[in-house]
Amino acid sequence: MSLSSAETLLLQPRIAAHFDKGAVSYLHAASLQQQVASQLAELLPAHVPVILDLGCGPGWLQPTLARHCQSLWAADLSAAMLQQARQIGAASQFFQADASALPLPDASVDLVFSSLMLQWCPEPAAVLAEISRLLKPGGRLLLTTLVAGSLAEFSNSWAAVDQQPHQLTFLPVAELLAQLQQPALTLTYQVQHYQQFYPDVFSLARSFQQIGANYVAGRQPGLTGKQRWQQFAAAYEQCRCPQGLPLSYQVLQLQAVKATALA
Numbered sequence: 001m002s003l004s005s006a007e008t009l010l011l012q013p014r015i016a017a018h019f020d021k022g023a024v025s026y027l028h029a030a031s032l033q034q035q036v037a038s039q040l041a042e043l044l045p046a047h048v049p050v051i052l053d054l055g056c057g058p059g060w061l062q063p064t065l066a067r068h069c070q071s072l073w074a075a076d077l078s079a080a081m082l083q084q085a086r087q088i089g090a091a092s093q094f095f096q097a098d099a100s101a102l103p104l105p106d107a108s109v110d111l112v113f114s115s116l117m118l119q120w121c122p123e124p125a126a127v128l129a130e131i132s133r134l135l136k137p138g139g140r141l142l143l144t145t146l147v148a149g150s151l152a153e154f155s156n157s158w159a160a161v162d163q164q165p166h167q168l169t170f171l172p173v174a175e176l177l178a179q180l181q182q183p184a185l186t187l188t189y190q191v192q193h194y195q196q197f198y199p200d201v202f203s204l205a206r207s208f209q210q211i212g213a214n215y216v217a218g219r220q221p222g223l224t225g226k227q228r229w230q231q232f233a234a235a236y237e238q239c240r241c242p243q244g245l246p247l248s249y250q251v252l253q254l255q256a257v258k259a260t261a262l263a
Helices: 005-021 031-041 062-066 079-088 124-134 152-159 173-180 201-211 226-237
Strands: 048-054 069-076 093-096 109-115 135-146 185-198 245-258
Touching: 031 062, 031 109, 031 135, 031 185, 031 245, 048 062, 062 069, 062 079, 069 079, 069 109, 079 093, 109 124, 124 135, 124 173, 124 185, 152 226, 152 245, 173 185, 173 245, 185 201, 201 226, 201 245
Parallel strands: 048 069, 048 109, 069 093, 109 135
Antiparallel strands: 135 245, 185 245
């Protein structure tokens, strides 16, 4: 999406407030987030001086990240998430900030690690520009984000009820990659498919709420009344398989290296 500066400033506290509410219950419910981040962590180099965990959430992966660096820094938009991360004690510095405007000096970070955060940012290009600014020459980025095709069963089931927004809008891979191009960064990527299963739509919706991922821009009050919810549940039942109700995710796994010098 493309928003004005004023719209972005209004959106940020709303998103942060949702994640604040999910900070305590996040770890219990975020099985997909843990799976994706753990697989991304397999790409970490043996050791670098400074890693920035961007969109760190409650910091559950930080003990792993800390084993790969001399100093671990953590940043998140949510104050409550950072409070949880502080209790783990693996990072040495914490920053509550928008990912596109971090209070860090140029070329101060060797590696930026960011998993399933970018889809919450209204201006992905601004986030990549900020990451490029922070990385030292030769520094690396490891990032995952959701792309078009994610939550397809959820989206299609709501489409049978109304045409209102009920989830984030995910960009197609090609469109997102076009936005993420930076002069100093060389990007490589792959798209990975994940699927989770739920016994019913109530469990599915509760999992969104427990991690704070239930904010939808433009959603009007009353759109999930009892009648609409029953219609949604009936539509979703058409997707049921032996494992339960499926929910699919398309995850872009992105690696980038910053040039040692611009041509």
